[in-house]
Amino acid sequence: MKNVVMLGHLDHFDVRQILESGQVFRFEKITEQSYMLVAKQKVIKLAQHEESSSVMIYNTNISELDEVWSHYLDIDTNYAEITSTLSAKDEYMAKAVTFGRGIRILKQDPWEMLISFIISQNKAISHIKECIKNISMQFGTPIEDEECKGYYTFPTPEQLKDATEEDLRACKVGFRAPYILDACHKILNEEIVLNELYLLPAEEAKEKLMSIKGVGPKIADCILLFAYSKMELFPTDVWIKRVMEGLYFEGREVKLAEIQKFAKSYFGDLAGYAQQYLFFYGRENALFTEKIKTKEKA
DNA sequence: GACCAGGGTAACT
DNA sequence: AGTTACCATGGT
Numbered sequence: 001m002k003n004v005v006m007l008g009h010l011d012h013f014d015v016r017q018i019l020e021s022g023q024v025f026r027f028e029k030i031t032e033q034s035y036m037l038v039a040k041q042k043v044i045k046l047a048q049h050e051e052s053s054s055v056m057i058y059n060t061n062i063s064e065l066d067e068v069w070s071h072y073l074d075i076d077t078n079y080a081e082i083t084s085t086l087s088a089k090d091e092y093m094a095k096a097v098t099f100g101r102g103i104r105i106l107k108q109d110p111w112e113m114l115i116s117f118i119i120s121q122n123k124a125i126s127h128i129k130e131c132i133k134n135i136s137m138q139f140g141t142p143i144e145d146e147e148c149k150g151y152y153t154f155p156t157p158e159q160l161k162d163a164t165e166e167d168l169r170a171c172k173v174g175f176r177a178p179y180i181l182d183a184c185h186k187i188l189n190e191e192i193v194l195n196e197l198y199l200l201p202a203e204e205a206k207e208k209l210m211s212i213k214g215v216g217p218k219i220a221d222c223i224l225l226f227a228y229s230k231m232e233l234f235p236t237d238v239w240i241k242r243v244m245e246g247l248y249f250e251g252r253e254v255k256l257a258e259i260q261k262f263a264k265s266y267f268g269d270l271a272g273y274a275q276q277y278l279f280f281y282g283r284e285n286a287l288f289t290e291k292i293k294t295k296e297k298a
Numbered sequence: 299g300a301c302c303a304g305g306g307t308a309a310c311t
Numbered sequence: 312a313g314t315t316a317c318c319a320t321g322g323t
Contacts, residue, residue: 120304213306
């Protein structure tokens with residue numbers, strides 16, 4: 001039976017920061033303090049109390065928390081240690097960690113991450129969310145739930161294989177439609193077995209993923225970080241590139257390879273975490289100053 | 299209407 | 312090996 005579960009005394013856990021840090025796309029903001037989240041073929045509501053910061057998870061129960069959500073939400077990782085190590089690196093990193101101290105890196109489904117980040121290329125996050133919602137409604141399965149209606153699972157490869165390129169374009173994925181179909185085929189004919197990638201070193205897993213059309217180094221890094229917990233990776237998108245150039249390269253433009261090399265030596269096994277704090281800090285600041293600008297104009 | 303978004307591919311030197 | 316045009320779509 002579904003109910004409510006509370007996570008109390010949990011530091012380094014901010015629902016908004018976790019969901020709005022660009023790692024997950026299947027959520028909706030309900031109020032300032034609560035979100036709906038679709039994951040693991042289920043729908044839950046996450047609500048966080050402003051002062052006590054305790055988290056309520058609606059539409060689940062204790063055993064499901066133990067079996068599913070605790071792992072998904074990365075509850076057992078010691079973020080106190082991670083943040084203190086990163087904060088000691090430099091002043092800016094310390095600021096980023098303070099700003100996003102409630103971030104956790106979720107352990108999401110490899111197949112869903114693969115398709116989601118193929119869609120992500122050269123798109124804004126809000127639009128990525130729309131595309132994924134369209135695809136789920138079109139090809140996923142309605143989630144049977146007394147409390148939460150109108151939600152759909154992310155389609156399996158078997159469900160998605162019936163999609164035509166036109167179907168996918170109708171979901172607004174544009175030129176990425178053939179990429180999605182190629183991913184589908186390579187999974188179904190077992191040219192790539194996603195579960196085997198957990199066991200491979202990051203570099204080998206990355207090569208396999210990049211044999212799929214539309215999957216380059218950045219997208220492969222995202223999949224490996226957000227689904228396979230390869231925490232040493234440092235996905236470098238346009239935001240991270242700007243932040244890194246400003247911080248560690250005196251503002252001059254540098255190659256992706258140079259940023260990767262620096263991040264690997266500077267952040268080591270914590271590169272993935274560092275990347276997430278920097279992304280969240282850099283992006284929220286940029287969006288904030290942009291908002292101020294447009295307000296001044298008006 | 300140009301420019302940008304959690305980039306990558308293919309066709310060029 | 313290193314550049315560059317182009318790729319859909321929506322927002323500013």
